[in-house]
Amino acid sequence: MWRERISGLHNERQQNRLWRNRIVSESGQGPLIWIDGREFLNFCSNDYLGLASRPELAQAAKRAGEQFGVGSGAAHLICGHHALHHQLEERLADWLGAEKALLFSTGYMANLAVAQAFLKSSDLLFQDRLNHASLIDAGRTAPARMVRYQHADANALRSKIERHLSRLDTDAATVHPGLMIATDSVFSMDGDVAPLNELHALARQHQSLLWVDEAHGLGVLGDQGRGALAAHQIAPTENVFLMGTLGKAFGSFGAFVAGDQIWIDHLIQFARTYIYTTALPPMVAATSLAALQLIQHEPQLQSQLKQNIESFRQLLQSKSDRLFSCLKPSLTPIQPLVIGSPEATLAASQHLREQGILVSAIRPPTVPNGESRLRITISATHTTEQIQQLVDALLTSDIESMIDSSGGPHE
Ligand SMILES: *Cc1c(COP(=O)(O)O)cnc(C)c1O
Numbered sequence: 001m002w003r004e005r006i007s008g009l010h011n012e013r014q015q016n017r018l019w020r021n022r023i024v025s026e027s028g029q030g031p032l033i034w035i036d037g038r039e040f041l042n043f044c045s046n047d048y049l050g051l052a053s054r055p056e057l058a059q060a061a062k063r064a065g066e067q068f069g070v071g072s073g074a075a076h077l078i079c080g081h082h083a084l085h086h087q088l089e090e091r092l093a094d095w096l097g098a099e100k101a102l103l104f105s106t107g108y109m110a111n112l113a114v115a116q117a118f119l120k121s122s123d124l125l126f127q128d129r130l131n132h133a134s135l136i137d138a139g140r141t142a143p144a145r146m147v148r149y150q151h152a153d154a155n156a157l158r159s160k161i162e163r164h165l166s167r168l169d170t171d172a173a174t175v176h177p178g179l180m181i182a183t184d185s186v187f188s189m190d191g192d193v194a195p196l197n198e199l200h201a202l203a204r205q206h207q208s209l210l211w212v213d214e215a216h217g218l219g220v221l222g223d224q225g226r227g228a229l230a231a232h233q234i235a236p237t238e239n240v241f242l243m244g245t246l247g248k249a250f251g252s253f254g255a256f257v258a259g260d261q262i263w264i265d266h267l268i269q270f271a272r273t274y275i276y277t278t279a280l281p282p283m284v285a286a287t288s289l290a291a292l293q294l295i296q297h298e299p300q301l302q303s304q305l306k307q308n309i310e311s312f313r314q315l316l317q318s319k320s321d322r323l324f325s326c327l328k329p330s331l332t333p334i335q336p337l338v339i340g341s342p343e344a345t346l347a348a349s350q351h352l353r354e355q356g357i358l359v360s361a362i363r364p365p366t367v368p369n370g371e372s373r374l375r376i377t378i379s380a381t382h383t384t385e386q387i388q389q390l391v392d393a394l395l396t397s398d399i400e401s402m403i404d405s406s407g408g409p410h411e
Pocket of ligand 1: 105106107108109132134135184188213215216245246247254255
C-alpha cells in the first residue's frame, strides 16, 4: 500500500515537471561554484555579501572550535547555552535596537516558535499570501485561525481585520481575540518589500503584534544592513518583533528573534522549538559574531551589492525589452525572471547551465501555478564581467522564445 501511494505521488510530480533534483557542489559558496568537476557562475545563492567564504568567518570558527570543541552538548535550558551564544544575542539586540534577542537553530524553527508560543485558538493570525513556507507552516501548526491577505496589500489586510472583528462584535460572549500580523520583509521568491509602514500602523491601531521575517532584509537593506524595518525607521520594540536568519547575508548559520524582553522571556519559557532541541555549536555563534562585525564595518559591501543589482537590471533592460518586462520590479538581490510553465522554466535553467551559469528554476508549489521563474540572485562579490556574462547567456539561450504567453509580463 505504502509503496503504491508514494510512487503514485512521485509519478505525478515527475509528469508535471515538478520533480526536484539536488546538485552536489564541490566548492565553497562564491560567485564561482564547482559541480561535477566543472566551474559555474553562481547566481542562485543567498550569500548576498559573499561572507560565507570570507576567511574571517572560517578563522572565527576555527578558533572557537579549538577552544570549545564542536558540539554544544545540550539544549539552551540544560547546559548548552554558551557565552558565545549569549554574546551574539547581546550584539544582535544592540545592533537592531531591540531589548533582547534569542538564538534559534534555524529560521524555520524560529518562525514555528513564535506562532506556537503566542497564539491561542481564539486568536487571529493574518499572513501575506506570499509569505515564506516557514511562516505558513508556523500558522498551520498553531491553534489560531489563519487568514491570508492579498500580497503586500495593506488595504486588503485592513478589510480582512475589520470583517473578522465585526463578526465577533455581534456575539458579546466571545473573548476578544489576540491579533498577529506576519510578513516577510523582503519576499523570498519575488524580491519586493512589504508595506511595513502601513502594516505597522494597522498593527498599532488594532493592538496586534507585528511579526516581520527579515531573512532577506538583514545585511542587505537599511543603515548598516539593519534590514527593511530599519529602512522604514521601525525598531523591533513594543508590538513589533523581528525574525532574522544568519544563513543568508550573514554567510553563517542559525536564526534569532529580536524584540522586547517580555516576548523573548515568553519564547524561552514556552517555545518548543527552542526548548526541545540542541543548541547551535558555539563555533557557529562565533562565526555569526565575525559576520556581524563585517556587516557593521564594511558598508561598502552593501553599496557594492546595490550597484550590482542596478547594473544587472540596466544591462538587461538595454538588451531586451521582452526579457526586462518579465523581470519582477525588485530592488533587492532577488531578481525573478518569470517564465510561466515549469517545463519552460526548467528548459531555460538547463540552457543557462549548458553555458556555465547556475540559476535555479522555481516551480509550484513554491510559487503559484503559471508563475514558474528563474530566481536570479545577485551578490556583492559578482564582478561586472560576470553580470555581463549572465545577461549575454540570458539572450543567447533564447529564453525570450520560451516565455509562455500565460507567464511573461503579468500582475
Ligand atoms: C530561508 C528563510 C527562512 C528559513 O530560515 P532558515 O534559517 O534557512 O531555516 C525563513 N524565512 C524566509 C523568508 C526565508 O527565506
